Amino acid sequence: MCVNTLSAYGIIAIWQFEMRASMAAKPSPASTRFVKTSLAEQAYEELKKQILDLRLRAGARVNIDALSRECGISTSPLREALIRLGSEGLVVSSTNSGFSIAPVPDAQQMRQILEYRLMMEAHCARKGAVNASDETIASMEKSCEAMGAMYKKGLSYKYYRQYIDLEQTFHQLIVDSADNPIISSAYSGLHTILLVARLSVVPNSNNIGSETVMQEHLEIVEAFRAHDPDRAESAVHGHLKAAQLRAQRSDVTQVLASD
Incomplete structure (x- = not known):
């Protein structure tokens, strides 16, 4: 009986170890979010480059759907990137007209x-x-x-x-x-x-x-x-x-x- 009990504990311990190893191998929600953040980071860098290279002109409206097709990514990371650019004063947004490139300071x-x-x-x-x-x-x-x-x-x-x-x-x-x-x-x-x-x-x-x-x-x-x-x-x-x-x-x- 004691041997069986120890064997049972051993099996449980091995099962728990395998479960922990399996969970560690699976992507966590944090790592999934990291991939999304990486896309937003790439979108941010590309849009900022286009603004600084004057390919996106001051005052021009930003067509998110067109950008999504051009970049081959969904609109969510693009919106994140535009919001970040807004915090730097490069982009402005409004409820009615959406996002646009910020005007040149007067x-x-x-x-x-x-x-x-x-x-x-x-x-x-x-x-x-x-x-x-x-x-x-x-x-x-x-x-x-x-x-x-x-x-x-x-x-x-x-x-x-x-x-x-x-x-x-x-x-x-x-x-x-x-x-x-x-x-x-x-x-x-x-x-x-x-x-x-x-x-x-x-x-x-x-x-x-x-x-x-x-x-x-x-x-x-x-x-x-x-x-x-x-x-x-x-x-x-x-x-x-x-x-x-x-x-x-x-x-x-x-x-x-x-x-």
């Missing part, structure tokens, strides 16, 4: 963004310059050199896009130098909106940078290299203040150009 909105940057970047420059690492300074120098190369290459969309990406990297380095992840995250949220606005402007001799802007960037780098907080704050403040003045003398095109 001159007043751009000036408000510059005002925010003036306060944020000057503060971060002062704090970050004191203990700026060699790596940070080298990255800033590299960005400046690359911007100069793009400036010399001309006004094509390809070089204009690269110039803007490099400039945004440069200014993000200033903010990141303060070593405050909350500020860095909040500041980086501006990049996408600024990028779309600036890419919507046809490149010309005024908006792919200038010798003056290049010199302002170099002054910031020199202040960081000297680990001089007063000089760094002054250089960043002067650069962005000059951008505001350039903006006030012209329209939104010049606001975008004077960064």
Whole structure:
């Protein structure tokens, strides 16, 4: 009887082990959701790329059914992607008209963004310059050199896009130098909106940078290299203040150009 009882317990134990192994091998609801999220992530990346490449123009309505057929996926992950893009200011939605690509920020909105940057970047420059690492300074120098190369290459969309990406990297380095992840995250949220606005402007001799802007960037780098907080704050403040003045003398095109 004791042997039979032990045998029964052994069988039950083996059955329980096999059941646990079987359950572990089956996809869990979480892994199923992960596949869906992966599709939404892919849709998000593709739609964002189309917006930034100006294939989806500002103000254009988004036909979800057509996109679904084009991408070969259901509308659900597309909606998730569009909602996420909406949180970044790239897409707007309404009950009546559905989703559409966000309009380009106007001159007043751009000036408000510059005002925010003036306060944020000057503060971060002062704090970050004191203990700026060699790596940070080298990255800033590299960005400046690359911007100069793009400036010399001309006004094509390809070089204009690269110039803007490099400039945004440069200014993000200033903010990141303060070593405050909350500020860095909040500041980086501006990049996408600024990028779309600036890419919507046809490149010309005024908006792919200038010798003056290049010199302002170099002054910031020199202040960081000297680990001089007063000089760094002054250089960043002067650069962005000059951008505001350039903006006030012209329209939104010049606001975008004077960064």
